[in-house]
Amino acid sequence: MSLSGPMRLYLTGTHPCGYFDDREARDLVLDPADPRLPRAYPSALAQGYRRSGAHVYRPHCRQCRACVPVRVPVAAFAPDRAQRRCLARNADIAMTDCAPGHTGERFALYERYLAARHAGGGMDAPAPEDFDGFLAGTWSPTRFYEFRLDGRLVAVAVTDVARDALSAVYTFFEPTLAARGLGTLAILRQILHARGTGRGHLYLGFWIAGHPKMDYKRRYRPLEALIDGTWRALDPGKEG
Incomplete structure (x- = not known):
């Protein structure tokens, strides 16, 4: 057709x-x-x-x-002190590029994450078909980056892979390991993976200045924002 x-x-x-x-x-x-x-x-x-x-x-x-679309130009990215500590703290965690989709191990981790992070929000009683319908599109160029500690699955970064960029779709992780900063680790590893595979950007979705769940994206610098149809460097301290 x-x-x-x-x-x-x-x-x-x-x-x-x-x-x-x-x-x-x-x-x-x-x-x-x-x-x-x-x-x-x-x-x-x-x-x-x-x-x-x-x-x-x-x-x-x-x-x-x-809601402002944002992306990280990975060649210019430089981790700050806290991000360097996160990488060092989690040097014992291996990331593996895997095919997308539902497995019992992934779904159990997803359930624990939603129960801890989104209790009462409408997402905390998922069915397996909800998992696949939300994360693994039938047509999308999606990969699941699995993070394992001594063989145990502790995080999954759902990532769409384009020729010149990665797009961070969703991350879920073991809620009992909050001190490790697994959400931060997932973004940092995706940035490094994009750089290592010759891609220009990691898309982080939407940034909302000052929002308690969305403002964290300002920590990944330099950061570019799509403003009035043009991607430009964002100085979060002067925006919003």
């Missing part, structure tokens, strides 16, 4: 914002039925879109522009 012309773009209805309780959100979504979507995905990342399951979207809210 071949198609000509631009890809269809859908605007969702309003729905509760996932970041602010007092706001509503809308999204622009690329046509999930278009067979060109896998080919279009890398350029969509560069236009500020993100994948969730089979859908590629970006926020398009009426009166809010808090």
